[in-house]
Amino acid sequence: MDATAEQLLWMYEKMIEIREYEETMARVYLEGKLPPRIQKGLAFDIGAGPVPGEMHLAAGQEPVAVGVCAHLRRDDTVVGAHRPHHFAIAKGVDLDAMTAEMFGKDTGLGRGKGGHMHLFDPAVKFSCSGIVGAGAPQACGAALAAKKLGRDAVAVAFFGEGAANQGAFHEALNLAALWKLPVIFVVEDNKYGISVEKSASTAIASNADRAAGYGMPGVLVEKNDAIAVFDAAGAAIARARRGEGPTLIEVKTDRYFGHFQGDPETYRPKGEAKALRQHDPIPALGALVRDLGLLDANSDAALRERIVARVQAAYDFGRNSPYPRPEDALLHVFAE
């Protein structure tokens, strides 16, 4: 199934939006965390600044999010992982509320109780988890619900290649295949589980090969390319909607930033991240849409301007929103 002009433009736009969002966060996150504004003797203060806590950025991994989500509807479920912004943006999570959550504000998705690893937007059926591999069984549950309710909705679990060594991953694959659930497992292989290379953590080269052990198709996308992901995901999602069961997809992708912002990246060969940017998937898709006559230089520039303004507005919203009252920490333990 070839991508339509509308889908191509959507993927291009969303990739730029994700990149703009992550590059902005990379800067904003560092505000207030570096000397001389922090405790003397520290090189970095993780709990300081307007966006405190850990921060895992997904710049470089945009093709995985947009290639899959281009096929999804509002009533399809996505469960993301600890590096969730690209999935959230591609699934249509409210950008203002998501950003406010990272600033810890009352207007955030979780009213400041979740932070960047725990984003919940039930309006578009998005959630994520900071526990590696935990989302896979949860996506099975969403798919089970769709099946029970007679809907043709699907569920997608996104996680890194490190998660494919968790028990939760293997249990989820068995359950999905056993019950023929409309679920798609998408592994983002960005080569590193924090600092450990895939070859040092995983006995086989491609997690897609593991699908055979569970009686489901396994697809390896070898290129960090939106169209390649779009094609693989399209077939898997159509299959799931037809009631033919789950698929496991692994995508070889690139992580431009560290595992988290502030990661000294001592485990990476010098210049690796810079070299990866030579194969940036965004200009590649941009060249395609211009070749197809879907955009020209002027409309491309206008598009980028619109995206920059939208992202900036979300950051302004987050920054300028009020904090929750301290005692609101006591709310929402239980539903009324």
Next chain:
Amino acid sequence: MTTATPAKARTLTMAQAISEATAQEMERDPRVFVMGEDVGKYGGIFSATTGLLDRFGPERVMDTPISETGFMGAALGAAAEGLRPISELMFVDFFGVCFDQIYNHIAKNHYMSGGACKYPLVITTGIGGGYNDAAQHSQCLYSIFAHVPGLKVVVPSNAYDAKGLMTTAIRDDNPVVFLYHKGIMGLSWMSYFEGSTNAVPEEPYAIPFGEARVVREGSDVTIVTLSQMVQKSLVAAEQLAADGISAEIVDLRTLVPLDRATVLKSVAKTGRLLVADEDYLSYGLSGEIAALVAEHLDSIRLKAPVRRLAVPDVPIPFSRPLEQFAIPQVDNLVASVRGLMNAKIY
């Protein structure tokens, strides 16, 4: 002249009461379904789902693989979509293979979503020892679940309460952990305390959470307890009564929410407290109740120090004399209360 004999009240075992509550709620609400190991044809290892498969079919009574992380996570995912799963963890001891889904996700997602998402699900699980199943199949562990914010924790002691509390659990919009003691389920293959099999109305009824029950009134000492230990306490109280000691027994019924008022009222009345618990002694329920009373000594005058009776911080041993020693028995309850009657505060 003939006299009409009054209709004898119907009695059920606790297992029958739980499955009846489940069936009635499944009848009432099509979103409710059951999943877990051997819950279908087998009817649950401890008979908590007996008869449900025949009545509701395999779509709503689902046998799962032995894959607790898989199906606990799936229960969460299904609940997020608006279904109301009842997910059985065969033995509570097995929480170790799936606790991430329970304490990091099922318990916390509502909070982390700022109240935006709801997870209406029930985890049912078998607890307790007394039948020589050793350290990995005999624990109670309810304090661990009660310790984690975001889980309601129900621990019934008899069939009547079990039905009403199970009904409430299924109707609740929050995750509820429902822990039934194997030794009061009324199973045909394990000796049990007959007091747990009692009169249960056929019509559905709900017992609110957070309401402890005074199962026996007394004036000399309060025994705060739960689950099978309630039945042991009732036997002990009869023996104590023969000695002229009047014991009041408070059955907590739910740990989250906890009915603090009933505990405090009873202890204020008797002036003596024994907490009787089948969980481990340290860092658990018995300490929690003792602390509750300690925090209210400005309004309660104790006549004796607080006493705690629980598993003395050892894994549950296999051999009969060892297990009988480790798990508090009726004799221990009687001896503890007698000791309390002789103890003084200086």
